[in-house]
Amino acid sequence: MSETWDAIVIGAGLVGLAAAFELAERGQKVCVLEAAAVASGATGSSFAWLNATGKTEAGYHRLNAEGMARHRAWADRWGDRAVGLHRPGCLSWAEPATPIAVGELRASFEALSSFGYPCRWLDRSELRALEPDIAFGEGAEGFLAPDDAWLDAPRLARLLAGEIARAGGVVRERSPAAAIERSGPAVAGVAAAIPVGRVPGLLVELPPDPGAARIDHIVYGPDEGNWHVRATPSGGLLMGADDVDGLCGERPDDATMAAGIREVLERMRRFAPRFDADRATRSASGRVGVRPMPHDGRSIVGPVPGVDGLYVLATHSGVTLAPAIGAMLAEEIVGGTASPLLEGFRPDRFAWG
Numbered sequence: 001m002s003e004t005w006d007a008i009v010i011g012a013g014l015v016g017l018a019a020a021f022e023l024a025e026r027g028q029k030v031c032v033l034e035a036a037a038v039a040s041g042a043t044g045s046s047f048a049w050l051n052a053t054g055k056t057e058a059g060y061h062r063l064n065a066e067g068m069a070r071h072r073a074w075a076d077r078w079g080d081r082a083v084g085l086h087r088p089g090c091l092s093w094a095e096p097a098t099p100i101a102v103g104e105l106r107a108s109f110e111a112l113s114s115f116g117y118p119c120r121w122l123d124r125s126e127l128r129a130l131e132p133d134i135a136f137g138e139g140a141e142g143f144l145a146p147d148d149a150w151l152d153a154p155r156l157a158r159l160l161a162g163e164i165a166r167a168g169g170v171v172r173e174r175s176p177a178a179a180i181e182r183s184g185p186a187v188a189g190v191a192a193a194i195p196v197g198r199v200p201g202l203l204v205e206l207p208p209d210p211g212a213a214r215i216d217h218i219v220y221g222p223d224e225g226n227w228h229v230r231a232t233p234s235g236g237l238l239m240g241a242d243d244v245d246g247l248c249g250e251r252p253d254d255a256t257m258a259a260g261i262r263e264v265l266e267r268m269r270r271f272a273p274r275f276d277a278d279r280a281t282r283s284a285s286g287r288v289g290v291r292p293m294p295h296d297g298r299s300i301v302g303p304v305p306g307v308d309g310l311y312v313l314a315t316h317s318g319v320t321l322a323p324a325i326g327a328m329l330a331e332e333i334v335g336g337t338a339s340p341l342l343e344g345f346r347p348d349r350f351a352w353g
C-alpha cells in the first residue's frame, strides 16, 4: 500500500516531534517514523535544563534564548503542568580555590548580562539563603538565572505526538526508516554523512526521600565536572557530572556503572554534607544517554546540500532548542524563508558525502 505525505520526519525525539508539530500547524500532512518509541533516545535520558546560560557566544545564545521563549509560549498555550515545565531558576557558584574560578563565572555572568539575559550576582549569604543545605565555602560567589527551567521532556514529546495525530498526522513507533530514496540524485549514505558524533552522559536518579538534602533550584557546582542537580517530576533528584560521563562511556558494565553512580553521589555529599551518600546508593539508579554532538559543537539546521527536499536537524541542547529550530525549519520548508537566527548553523558549512 502506498501512502502520500507532505512531510516525513525520521525520529520521534523532541527535536523531530517539534518540527513535525510545527509542520502540522502549517497545514502539512505529516508522518513521523520512530524506530523504537517516542522519547526513547537522548530526549528520554536528558538533564533537560532549558537555558541560554551556558552559552556565551552571541549567535548560539540568541538561538537558545529563542528556544526558551518558545517553551514559555507552549506553556502559555497548554499549561506548565501539561508540557512538563518546571521553573526554579538556575544557581551556579565558584570559590577562590575551586576548579571553576570566581573570575571565570563572573565573566560568563557579565557576557549574559550584556545580552540582556536575566541573571543576578550573589554573595555567599545570598547563596546560602537560596540553597540552605549546600555548604558554600569561604569567599563563595555565584549567580542566579531566574528564567532557567527544566523540562519533563518525555511528557512534552507525548503531548506533541498527540497534537500531531489530532491534526491528521501519524507518529509510528517501532517503524525504523530503512532508506531514503527519491528520483534525481542518489541520497544513499546521506544519513551516515551527517557530521554528528555521540557523546554519552550518565545521569543518576534518586527517588523522593524526606531525609535527603533539599535542593530548590537547578544547581551547578564549581568542581572539575561541573556537578549538577535538579528535582525530578516525582520529587526525587537527578544529577550528573561531566567528568564522570567520560569514565562511564556509552555501555558501562555493572561495576563501572556502580562506580559512576557512587562518584556522582559523593560529589553531592561533598557540597551538601547533610546528604547521606551511603543510604542514597541503595536507592539510586543510573542511566546513560547519548548526546548527538555536531562535529563543531554547533546546531545543524536546514537543507542537505545537493538533495532537494531533504533537511537535517541535529544538535546538542536539543531540549532547549527544539521549539525554536522546529518552528524555524517548518517555516523554511512551508514558507520558503530561513530565519536570520540560523545564520552560522546551516548544513552547507560542512563538506558532505
Ligand SMILES: Cc1cc2nc3c(=O)[nH]c(=O)nc-3n(C[C@H](O)[C@H](O)[C@H](O)COP(=O)(O)OP(=O)(O)OC[C@H]3O[C@@H](n4cnc5c(N)ncnc54)[C@H](O)[C@@H]3O)c2cc1C
Residues within 6 Å of the ligand: 010, 011, 012, 013, 014, 015, 016, 017, 033, 034, 035, 036, 037, 038, 039, 040, 041, 042, 043, 044, 045, 046, 047, 048, 049, 050, 051, 175, 176, 177, 178, 200, 201, 202, 203, 288, 289, 290, 291, 292, 313, 314, 315, 316, 317, 318, 319, 320, 321
Ligand atoms: C545526559 C544528557 C544530558 C543532556 N542535558 C541537556 C540539557 O540539560 N539541556 C538540553 O537542552 N539538552 C540536553 N541534552 C541534549 C538533548 O537531550 C538532545 O540534544 C535532544 O534530546 C536531541 O533530541 P533529538 O530529537 O534530536 O534526538 P533523540 O531524542 O535521540 O531522538 C532521535 C530518535 O530517532 C530515532 N531513530 C534513530 N534512527 C532511526 C531510524 N532509522 N528510523 C526511525 N527512527 C530512528 C531514535 O530511536 C530516537 O527516538 C542532554 C543529553 C544527554 C544524553
